[in-house]
Amino acid sequence: MKVHLIRASGYPLEDFNNVINLLRKHRGSIEFIPSEPIFLPDPDNIKTFEDSSEFEKKEMPRFESHHLNVSEIDDSLSYSFPLEEKVYTWKQLFGICTDFRKENKIPKDDHVMLLTDQSNEHNWFGSYDESLKNYFIQTNHWGYFFGNDLDSRFPIAYEVTAWILRSMMFPGQIETLNALHKAPRGCMMDFCIDKSQIILKMRTGDLCHDCMNILTNRDVNRSQARQLFTIMDGIRENLLFRQRSTLLMENSRMEIRGLSKRIFLTDLGDLEINLNPKERALYLLYLNHPEGIMRSHLVDHKVEIRSYYAMFSQQPSNDLIDEAISRLTDVTDNNMNEVMARIRTKFRQSVGEQQFEDYSIMATPEGTHKIRLNRELIKFIQ
Ligand SMILES: [Zn+2]
Numbered sequence: 001m002k003v004h005l006i007r008a009s010g011y012p013l014e015d016f017n018n019v020i021n022l023l024r025k026h027r028g029s030i031e032f033i034p035s036e037p038i039f040l041p042d043p044d045n046i047k048t049f050e051d052s053s054e055f056e057k058k059e060m061p062r063f064e065s066h067h068l069n070v071s072e073i074d075d076s077l078s079y080s081f082p083l084e085e086k087v088y089t090w091k092q093l094f095g096i097c098t099d100f101r102k103e104n105k106i107p108k109d110d111h112v113m114l115l116t117d118q119s120n121e122h123n124w125f126g127s128y129d130e131s132l133k134n135y136f137i138q139t140n141h142w143g144y145f146f147g148n149d150l151d152s153r154f155p156i157a158y159e160v161t162a163w164i165l166r167s168m169m170f171p172g173q174i175e176t177l178n179a180l181h182k183a184p185r186g187c188m189m190d191f192c193i194d195k196s197q198i199i200l201k202m203r204t205g206d207l208c209h210d211c212m213n214i215l216t217n218r219d220v221n222r223s224q225a226r227q228l229f230t231i232m233d234g235i236r237e238n239l240l241f242r243q244r245s246t247l248l249m250e251n252s253r254m255e256i257r258g259l260s261k262r263i264f265l266t267d268l269g270d271l272e273i274n275l276n277p278k279e280r281a282l283y284l285l286y287l288n289h290p291e292g293i294m295r296s297h298l299v300d301h302k303v304e305i306r307s308y309y310a311m312f313s314q315q316p317s318n319d320l321i322d323e324a325i326s327r328l329t330d331v332t333d334n335n336m337n338e339v340m341a342r343i344r345t346k347f348r349q350s351v352g353e354q355q356f357e358d359y360s361i362m363a364t365p366e367g368t369h370k371i372r373l374n375r376e377l378i379k380f381i382q
Helices: 013-024 090-104 142-149 153-169 173-178 195-204 209-217 222-248 277-287 295-312 318-329 335-351
Strands: 002-007 031-034 045-049 083-088 111-116 126-128 134-138 254-257 262-265 271-273 361-363 368-371 378-381
Touching (some): 002 090, 083 090, 111 153, 126 153, 126 173, 142 195, 153 209, 295 318
Parallel strands (some): 111 134
Antiparallel strands (some): 045 083, 262 271, 361 368
């Protein structure tokens, strides 16, 4: 099974790649294929969320010729927080998938999923159309619900996985919507009218007994189902690791991969820390010197840092490489401080306020700079 993931141009490439890494961590017969970004026209429908509770709630779509059993869903909300947002209709979102299929001659059986940073008319995190092969997943607003406690890669990868699993469980869109649980059970099929309840599903990463029966009674491809459950288990473990690591002050393992020495935090869902070549060169130098380096001695390590930088910088000439390294190691230039500050910011965004100092190049009371991270957690992979 092939799943094509389309990135709307407003969704940052870095975040998109991190979601793909999470999905691809457990290989199997489902293949996740990232596409080129697509530029979408702004949506022309405006939705006004009158208050925060409306914004936090999903709305059940109405289908003309079918009846949905969602009598418990409350439409009468009080309004006071006017928030106007441009939204796509579901039809438009699925239409983007259909157009993508035509333009790229995607086989009928492949799945196409649009990751969009724009909201949708019914305020859902994701859905599919009647073919069960065209999907959208919303990538914005996760921070509103989960703040810094949750890295948005996790719920986005969860949504991708859950919708594919649903496409295997149900014959159609209406059947899917009718099977949603109104009261949360910690099951993937919880409706989660309150969008923040999605975290409960991710923590269990499971199906309830009833839903497992539905899946068992359908002729699903077992190996694909297993792969999806493994991905969900991975998301769950990462979430738990994140929460526990804050409590226990436990750091993630780090892998430095390949010739370009890309940096991944393996216990955090293989999160890549996207350092640019100069930042990466400086980082590798300090990794290699756990004892720390005095700023004024940095110049003594010029050969080492140059060798890293030359390995993966895009600089077209040796002169430009020399110039960059001279600036970086020059005590009178502020360049080193700037580079270290950028590295700190990137770790802070990735591992949070509590732990970023363990991974960053930090000043010590002895007047050196060093990376405190336990070197036993670090592995170089060629
Ligand atoms: Zn269930």
